[in-house]
Amino acid sequence: MKISELLTTDLIKLSTEAQDKDGILQEMIETLEKNNKISDKDEFYQVILEREEKSSTGVGNGVAIPHGQSDVVEEAALVFAKSEAGIDFDSRDGEPAKIFFMIAVPEGGSSDHLSVLSKLSRKLMHEDFRTDLLNADSKEELLEVIEAEEE
Template structure:
Protein backbone atom coordinates (compact mmCIF):
# COMPACT_ATOMS: atom_id res chain seq x y z
CA UNK A 1 0.00 0.00 0.00
CA UNK A 2 1.26 3.44 -0.92
CA UNK A 3 0.69 6.62 1.06
CA UNK A 4 -1.14 8.13 -1.90
CA UNK A 5 -3.66 5.27 -1.64
CA UNK A 6 -4.89 6.76 1.63
CA UNK A 7 -4.04 10.46 1.21
CA UNK A 8 -6.46 12.63 -0.76
CA UNK A 9 -5.22 15.94 -2.13
CA UNK A 10 -8.11 17.62 -0.31
CA UNK A 11 -6.75 16.22 3.00
CA UNK A 12 -3.68 18.43 2.64
CA UNK A 13 -3.43 21.75 4.47
CA UNK A 14 -0.84 23.79 2.56
CA UNK A 15 -0.81 26.65 5.07
CA UNK A 16 -1.45 25.16 8.50
CA UNK A 17 -2.10 27.95 10.97
CA UNK A 18 -2.49 27.04 14.61
CA UNK A 19 -1.27 28.33 17.93
CA UNK A 20 -0.79 24.97 19.59
CA UNK A 21 -0.96 21.20 19.22
CA UNK A 22 -4.71 20.91 19.79
CA UNK A 23 -5.55 23.58 17.21
CA UNK A 24 -3.18 21.97 14.69
CA UNK A 25 -4.87 18.59 15.15
CA UNK A 26 -8.32 20.17 14.78
CA UNK A 27 -7.37 21.80 11.46
CA UNK A 28 -5.79 18.58 10.17
CA UNK A 29 -8.79 16.46 11.18
CA UNK A 30 -11.20 18.96 9.58
CA UNK A 31 -9.33 18.67 6.27
CA UNK A 32 -9.23 14.88 6.48
CA UNK A 33 -12.96 14.68 7.20
CA UNK A 34 -13.77 16.71 4.06
CA UNK A 35 -12.25 13.91 2.02
CA UNK A 36 -13.81 11.16 4.12
CA UNK A 37 -17.45 12.10 4.85
CA UNK A 38 -19.22 10.29 7.62
CA UNK A 39 -16.20 10.17 9.89
CA UNK A 40 -16.76 11.57 13.36
CA UNK A 41 -14.43 14.50 14.11
CA UNK A 42 -14.81 14.36 17.89
CA UNK A 43 -13.88 10.65 18.03
CA UNK A 44 -10.79 11.05 15.86
CA UNK A 45 -9.65 14.17 17.70
CA UNK A 46 -10.05 12.45 21.08
CA UNK A 47 -8.03 9.43 19.91
CA UNK A 48 -5.24 11.69 18.63
CA UNK A 49 -5.15 13.82 21.78
CA UNK A 50 -5.18 10.71 23.99
CA UNK A 51 -2.24 9.37 21.98
CA UNK A 52 -0.37 12.65 22.46
CA UNK A 53 -0.80 12.31 26.23
CA UNK A 54 1.14 9.04 26.08
CA UNK A 55 4.03 10.84 24.42
CA UNK A 56 4.41 13.42 21.70
CA UNK A 57 4.34 12.29 18.09
CA UNK A 58 6.58 15.26 17.33
CA UNK A 59 9.63 13.21 16.39
CA UNK A 60 12.01 16.13 15.87
CA UNK A 61 13.66 17.70 12.82
CA UNK A 62 10.49 19.74 12.30
CA UNK A 63 8.33 16.62 11.85
CA UNK A 64 5.22 15.35 13.63
CA UNK A 65 3.33 12.16 12.80
CA UNK A 66 0.14 12.26 14.87
CA UNK A 67 -1.57 8.89 14.65
CA UNK A 68 -4.11 6.68 16.32
CA UNK A 69 -6.57 3.83 15.95
CA UNK A 70 -10.29 4.51 15.83
CA UNK A 71 -13.06 1.96 16.44
CA UNK A 72 -15.45 1.37 13.52
CA UNK A 73 -13.31 3.31 11.04
CA UNK A 74 -13.90 1.67 7.65
CA UNK A 75 -10.34 2.15 6.35
CA UNK A 76 -6.99 3.73 7.11
CA UNK A 77 -6.85 7.42 6.17
CA UNK A 78 -4.24 10.13 6.16
CA UNK A 79 -3.77 13.87 6.06
CA UNK A 80 -0.89 16.29 5.75
CA UNK A 81 -0.20 19.80 6.98
CA UNK A 82 2.56 22.30 6.29
CA UNK A 83 3.17 25.10 8.77
CA UNK A 84 5.38 27.86 7.40
CA UNK A 85 5.98 29.32 10.87
CA UNK A 86 6.21 26.14 12.93
CA UNK A 87 3.99 24.93 15.76
CA UNK A 88 5.05 23.85 19.23
CA UNK A 89 4.20 20.16 19.21
CA UNK A 90 6.20 19.10 22.27
CA UNK A 91 8.70 17.53 19.87
CA UNK A 92 11.48 15.34 21.20
CA UNK A 93 14.10 17.92 20.21
CA UNK A 94 12.12 20.81 21.73
CA UNK A 95 11.83 22.57 18.34
CA UNK A 96 8.66 23.49 16.42
CA UNK A 97 7.13 21.13 13.87
CA UNK A 98 6.55 22.22 10.28
CA UNK A 99 5.60 18.97 8.54
CA UNK A 100 2.62 17.01 9.84
CA UNK A 101 1.63 13.59 8.54
CA UNK A 102 -1.65 12.51 10.13
CA UNK A 103 -2.51 8.80 10.14
CA UNK A 104 -5.73 7.28 11.46
CA UNK A 105 -6.40 3.55 11.22
CA UNK A 106 -9.18 1.14 12.14
CA UNK A 107 -8.70 -0.37 15.58
CA UNK A 108 -8.03 -3.86 14.19
CA UNK A 109 -5.42 -2.86 11.56
CA UNK A 110 -2.20 -3.11 13.54
CA UNK A 111 -0.08 -4.39 10.64
CA UNK A 112 -1.25 -1.83 8.09
CA UNK A 113 -0.98 0.99 10.62
CA UNK A 114 2.62 0.11 11.47
CA UNK A 115 3.57 -0.38 7.82
CA UNK A 116 2.23 3.07 6.92
CA UNK A 117 4.05 4.68 9.86
CA UNK A 118 7.25 2.98 8.71
CA UNK A 119 6.69 4.11 5.11
CA UNK A 120 6.16 7.73 6.18
CA UNK A 121 9.26 7.58 8.39
CA UNK A 122 11.38 6.18 5.53
CA UNK A 123 10.19 8.91 3.19
CA UNK A 124 10.95 11.61 5.75
CA UNK A 125 14.55 10.44 6.16
CA UNK A 126 15.16 11.96 2.71
CA UNK A 127 16.35 15.53 3.36
CA UNK A 128 15.60 16.59 -0.21
CA UNK A 129 11.99 15.38 0.18
CA UNK A 130 11.57 17.31 3.45
CA UNK A 131 13.02 20.47 1.89
CA UNK A 132 10.72 20.24 -1.13
CA UNK A 133 7.72 19.94 1.20
CA UNK A 134 8.89 22.89 3.30
CA UNK A 135 9.03 25.11 0.22
CA UNK A 136 5.78 23.95 -1.40
CA UNK A 137 3.01 26.51 -1.87
CA UNK A 138 -0.17 24.60 -2.65
CA UNK A 139 -2.15 21.41 -2.01
CA UNK A 140 -1.47 20.31 -5.56
CA UNK A 141 2.29 20.87 -5.28
CA UNK A 142 2.49 19.05 -1.93
CA UNK A 143 0.48 16.11 -3.27
CA UNK A 144 2.78 15.90 -6.31
CA UNK A 145 5.92 15.92 -4.12
CA UNK A 146 4.49 13.20 -1.87
CA UNK A 147 3.34 11.17 -4.88
CA UNK A 148 6.78 11.29 -6.49
CA UNK A 149 8.53 10.24 -3.29
CA UNK A 150 5.91 7.57 -2.59
CA UNK A 151 6.57 6.00 -6.01
CA UNK A 152 10.20 5.30 -5.03
CA UNK A 153 9.24 2.80 -2.32
Protein backbone atom coordinates in the same frame (compact mmCIF):
# COMPACT_ATOMS: atom_id res chain seq x y z
CA MET B 1 -0.83 0.48 -2.18
CA LYS B 2 0.73 3.94 -2.44
CA ILE B 3 0.90 6.96 -0.20
CA SER B 4 -0.99 8.93 -2.83
CA GLU B 5 -3.95 6.59 -2.41
CA LEU B 6 -4.23 7.60 1.23
CA LEU B 7 -3.49 11.29 0.67
CA THR B 8 -5.80 12.99 -1.81
CA THR B 9 -5.69 16.73 -2.66
CA ASP B 10 -8.67 17.32 -0.35
CA LEU B 11 -6.57 16.10 2.55
CA ILE B 12 -3.68 18.49 1.94
CA LYS B 13 -3.47 21.84 3.68
CA LEU B 14 -0.62 23.98 2.46
CA SER B 15 -1.20 26.69 5.02
CA THR B 16 -2.77 26.71 8.40
CA GLU B 17 -4.19 29.33 10.72
CA ALA B 18 -3.57 27.21 13.77
CA GLN B 19 -1.26 28.77 16.34
CA ASP B 20 -0.78 25.90 18.75
CA LYS B 21 -0.70 22.13 19.04
CA ASP B 22 -4.36 21.79 19.92
CA GLY B 23 -5.36 24.06 17.03
CA ILE B 24 -3.48 22.10 14.39
CA LEU B 25 -4.79 18.79 15.73
CA GLN B 26 -8.38 20.08 15.62
CA GLU B 27 -7.92 21.42 12.12
CA MET B 28 -6.56 18.14 10.78
CA ILE B 29 -9.28 16.10 12.49
CA GLU B 30 -11.95 18.38 10.97
CA THR B 31 -10.40 17.75 7.56
CA LEU B 32 -10.73 14.01 8.14
CA GLU B 33 -14.37 14.44 9.14
CA LYS B 34 -15.24 16.66 6.15
CA ASN B 35 -13.90 13.97 3.86
CA ASN B 36 -15.89 11.25 5.63
CA LYS B 37 -12.78 9.43 6.81
CA ILE B 38 -13.96 9.36 10.43
CA SER B 39 -17.44 8.99 11.87
CA ASP B 40 -16.93 10.67 15.24
CA LYS B 41 -14.74 13.73 15.54
CA ASP B 42 -14.67 13.94 19.34
CA GLU B 43 -13.88 10.29 19.76
CA PHE B 44 -10.98 10.42 17.33
CA TYR B 45 -9.69 13.58 19.05
CA GLN B 46 -9.58 11.59 22.29
CA VAL B 47 -7.64 8.79 20.62
CA ILE B 48 -5.11 11.26 19.22
CA LEU B 49 -4.78 13.02 22.59
CA GLU B 50 -4.24 9.76 24.44
CA ARG B 51 -1.37 8.96 22.11
CA GLU B 52 0.12 12.45 22.57
CA GLU B 53 -0.10 12.12 26.34
CA LYS B 54 2.11 9.04 26.25
CA SER B 55 4.78 11.00 24.41
CA SER B 56 4.60 13.74 21.83
CA THR B 57 4.61 12.54 18.22
CA GLY B 58 6.70 15.60 17.39
CA VAL B 59 9.70 13.51 16.39
CA GLY B 60 12.08 16.39 15.82
CA ASN B 61 13.54 17.91 12.66
CA GLY B 62 10.30 19.89 12.29
CA VAL B 63 8.16 16.81 11.75
CA ALA B 64 5.09 15.69 13.70
CA ILE B 65 3.06 12.58 13.01
CA PRO B 66 0.00 12.50 15.29
CA HIS B 67 -1.63 9.14 14.75
CA GLY B 68 -4.47 7.01 16.02
CA GLN B 69 -6.11 3.67 15.45
CA SER B 70 -9.83 3.51 16.21
CA ASP B 71 -13.09 1.96 15.05
CA VAL B 72 -14.45 5.44 14.29
CA VAL B 73 -12.02 5.55 11.35
CA GLU B 74 -14.05 4.61 8.27
CA GLU B 75 -11.11 4.31 5.92
CA ALA B 76 -7.36 4.64 6.40
CA ALA B 77 -6.25 8.16 5.53
CA LEU B 78 -3.50 10.72 5.81
CA VAL B 79 -3.79 14.46 6.29
CA PHE B 80 -0.87 16.66 5.35
CA ALA B 81 -0.46 20.15 6.78
CA LYS B 82 2.33 22.65 6.63
CA SER B 83 3.07 25.65 8.81
CA GLU B 84 5.64 28.15 7.54
CA ALA B 85 6.05 29.72 10.95
CA GLY B 86 6.17 26.44 12.81
CA ILE B 87 4.08 25.34 15.78
CA ASP B 88 5.31 24.27 19.19
CA PHE B 89 4.45 20.55 19.35
CA ASP B 90 6.40 19.57 22.50
CA SER B 91 8.83 17.98 20.09
CA ARG B 92 11.71 15.88 21.35
CA ASP B 93 14.29 18.37 20.10
CA GLY B 94 12.30 21.39 21.36
CA GLU B 95 12.07 22.90 17.85
CA PRO B 96 8.71 23.94 16.37
CA ALA B 97 7.11 21.51 13.91
CA LYS B 98 6.47 22.59 10.31
CA ILE B 99 5.45 19.36 8.58
CA PHE B 100 2.43 17.46 9.90
CA PHE B 101 1.16 14.08 8.81
CA MET B 102 -1.89 12.90 10.67
CA ILE B 103 -2.41 9.17 10.32
CA ALA B 104 -5.84 7.62 10.83
CA VAL B 105 -6.01 3.85 10.84
CA PRO B 106 -9.16 1.73 11.28
CA GLU B 107 -9.30 -1.09 13.81
CA GLY B 108 -8.65 -4.55 12.37
CA GLY B 109 -9.19 -5.34 8.71
CA SER B 110 -6.61 -5.16 5.93
CA SER B 111 -3.09 -4.15 6.80
CA ASP B 112 -2.09 -2.82 3.36
CA HIS B 113 -2.04 0.74 4.59
CA LEU B 114 0.30 -0.11 7.47
CA SER B 115 3.25 -0.83 5.21
CA VAL B 116 2.56 2.42 3.35
CA LEU B 117 2.67 4.34 6.59
CA SER B 118 5.83 2.63 7.74
CA LYS B 119 7.48 3.58 4.44
CA LEU B 120 6.36 7.18 4.89
CA SER B 121 7.78 7.22 8.41
CA ARG B 122 11.11 5.99 7.11
CA LYS B 123 11.18 8.64 4.37
CA LEU B 124 10.55 11.43 6.84
CA MET B 125 13.93 10.72 8.39
CA HIS B 126 15.61 11.99 5.20
CA GLU B 127 16.42 15.66 5.08
CA ASP B 128 16.02 15.96 1.27
CA PHE B 129 12.50 14.64 1.47
CA ARG B 130 11.60 17.08 4.24
CA THR B 131 13.06 20.03 2.36
CA ASP B 132 11.16 19.10 -0.81
CA LEU B 133 7.92 18.84 1.16
CA LEU B 134 8.48 22.28 2.69
CA ASN B 135 9.30 23.83 -0.67
CA ALA B 136 6.26 22.44 -2.49
CA ASP B 137 4.04 25.40 -3.43
CA SER B 138 0.97 23.57 -4.68
CA LYS B 139 -0.92 20.44 -3.81
CA GLU B 140 0.07 18.90 -7.10
CA GLU B 141 3.72 19.64 -6.52
CA LEU B 142 3.52 18.11 -3.06
CA LEU B 143 2.00 14.93 -4.41
CA GLU B 144 4.70 14.84 -7.06
CA VAL B 145 7.38 15.01 -4.38
CA ILE B 146 5.79 12.07 -2.59
CA GLU B 147 5.24 10.06 -5.74
CA ALA B 148 8.80 10.65 -6.91
CA GLU B 149 10.06 9.33 -3.60
CA GLU B 150 7.88 6.27 -3.96
CA GLU B 151 9.36 5.30 -7.31
